[in-house]
Amino acid sequence: MERLIRQLENPFKQALFILLSIFLVNLGALAIEGMGLVVVPRRFPWLNAASFMLFFAVLNSLYSLSAASIPRYWGNSIYGFMLLGAVAGLQAWIFSGLPISKAGSYRWIYVVVTIGYLVFLSLMTTLRKFVAFAEREEWSRPRVRNKR
Numbered sequence: 132m133e134r135l136i137r138q139l140e141n142p143f144k145q146a147l148f149i150l151l152s153i154f155l156v157n158l159g160a161l162a163i164e165g166m167g168l169v170v171v172p173r174r175f176p177w178l179n180a181a182s183f184m185l186f187f188a189v190l191n192s193l194y195s196l197s198a199a200s201i202p203r204y205w206g207n208s209i210y211g212f213m214l215l216g217a218v219a220g221l222q223a224w225i226f227s228g229l230p231i232s233k234a235g236s237y238r239w240i241y242v243v244v245t246i247g248y249l250v251f252l253s254l255m256t257t258l259r260k261f262v263a264f265a266e267r268e269e270w271s272r273p274r275v276r277n278k279r
Contacts, residue, residue, distance in 0.1 A: 140194055142204065142211035149187045153179055153219050157226045176226035177237040180219035181244055187215055188248035192255045201256055212248055216241065 139145050156179050164171040172178075191208050198204035220241070224230055231238050 139190075140197070142191055142194075142208040143214070145187060145191055145194070146211035146215040149183050149190075149215055150218055150222075153183045153222055156183075157222060161226070173227055173229065174234050174237065176223035177229070177231070177234045177240075180223040181237060181240045184212075184215060184219060184241075184244045185247070187212065188244060188251050192248075192251035195252060195255045196259055201259070205252060205256075208252065212245070216245070 139148060157176050160171045160175055160179070163169050191212070195201070195204055195208065220231060223234070223237075227234065231241070
């Protein structure tokens with residue numbers, strides 16, 4: 132498990148792992164529907180793609196806390212997210228037969244997930260800066276407050 136976690140520090144490997152997961156879930160949905168167990172909605176591949184993109188956003192943002200170089204990690208992360216969005220959308224289109232313009236509100240969901248991803252990355256970078264500042268600060272003499 133430790134080895135898998137170390138390998139997933141690269142944003143491109145994270146994106147490939149998520150793409151493989153999307154593909155496997157789509158295949159599983161086809162198999163379940165083929166067996167007649169459950170009726171899978173036609174737009175399910177779009178839901179699957181958007182859900183895993185949100186998972187990538189959270190995973191990638193958390194990994195950014197341990198990145199050695201934030202600008203390099205951000206660049207690779209954004210390219211990885213763009214790759215993920217394009218290939219996940221292509222998979223969803225192939226599996227559902229619906230382009231994103233016919234898939235209802237999934238175009239807006241893609242936009243919201245993308246904006247959320249950028250907010251997550253910014254938040255983690257800000258959090259990292261706060262922690263670095265707190266580690267540099269000397270805490271030997273705390274501020275005394277007056278009681279009223």
